[in-house]
């Protein structure tokens with residue numbers, strides 16, 4: 001009987017970590033649906049980017065209020081959860097505050113955790129006010145209705161509850177230590193939760209133990225639920241921001257990757273000695289790609305799909321986007337959200353059928369319309385501002401390539417320009433023979 005809590009704890013832990021692992025595998029499987037792209041170069045620079053952008057949050061602080069609040073909440077939340085290690089050991093072995101033997105260091109750690117918990121609570125309340133009372137415009141764009149809006153708030157409530165449970169657990173523990181209850185020997189410093197002690201005046205030792213144990217259990221269960229909630233939420237970025245910044249594009253912004261097959265074709269056209277009927281050289285044997293550009297998620301590369309899962313839905317890209325600012329239909333945040341939603345849909349399809357069964361849908365038209373794609377000025381503002389190195393532009397460009405090269409469906413202005421370039425060597429509708437006419441004026 002005395003081991004029932006330990007066994008129960010181990011079962012809860014296995015269930016929580018097991019379900020999380022299952023979903024992480026799904027995310028990895030879905031990301032691998034993308035086409036291959038080589039990001040194994042410049043490891044040093046990639047590690048530096050990851051350390052600066054994901055860990056150091058260097059791009060977050062470009063907007064100081066949100067940036068500093070985010071750092072407090074992020075670091076606070078992560079550091080406090082170091083305490084989870086103690087909870088896990090206590091839960092498995094039935095001990096209580098196993099690290100108390102650290103003495104002064106333990107007092108310092110628990111004291112620091114409490115201060116951080118308080119700062120996280122304040123930060124989360126301020127975030128909630130910005131979203132729901134001040135109603136920052138970027139949190140109220142059309143794509144932020146329904147689940148994305150609720151998701152943003154749920155996580156804030158979650159963190160408030162977790163921090164409260166942590167502080168009440170500590171406060172009741174402190175009260176039990178003061179009363180000299182069995183198993184509650186003096187350990188830890190409680191600079192924040194000590195102010196909750198008046199709430200416990202008159203409570204019996206048994207009631208305090210029930211309160212402390214309830215908070216302890218709810219705290220660890222809450223953390224496991226939080227861990228599993230990540231898969232369904234934009235908060236997956238807590239984990240994916242690290243690989244995403246590591247595998248980010250290191251080319252200068254504005255440099256577009258060329259389609260290899262098209263490059264070869266152009267080089268052939270430009271080479272007067274080339275024999276268009278000659279058999280391709282060994283290094284060109286791969287032939288034409290099945291499809292030019294992207295109309296669905298499997299046509300994108302795995303980094304673009306990782307980008308989609310990592311998007312924090314912060315909306316900084318959309319707020320900087322000149323197309324969006326001038327009332328066009330385009331929102332780079334929506335491009336990322338749509339890509340992620342479609343990728344999840346394809347993943348669910350695979351889970352259900354064993355392999356992907358055509359569902360008559362695709363990313364183009366069913367999620368992202370040509371009107372959105374053609375509104376982009378390819379200015380790169382979204383890429384520059386993204387705090388986790390996401391490039392909505394690369395997806396837009398690949399989808400435009402599909403429209404132009406597979407469907408000849410560019411807007412008429414662009415078609416005219418491309419025809420002019422083809423016929424006249426310039427975007428204007430004038431014969432090459434006339435190009436020096438201006439000098440006769």
Ligand code: SF4
Pocket residue numbers: 317320321322323324330331332375376377378379380381382383392393
């Ligand atoms: S590159 Fe396109 S989507 Fe990104 S900010 Fe510029 S116009 Fe908007």
Ligand code: SF4
Pocket residue numbers: 310311312313314315316317318332333336385386387388389390392
């Ligand atoms: S793409 Fe980047 S900037 Fe845009 S919403 Fe996602 S995380 Fe924020």
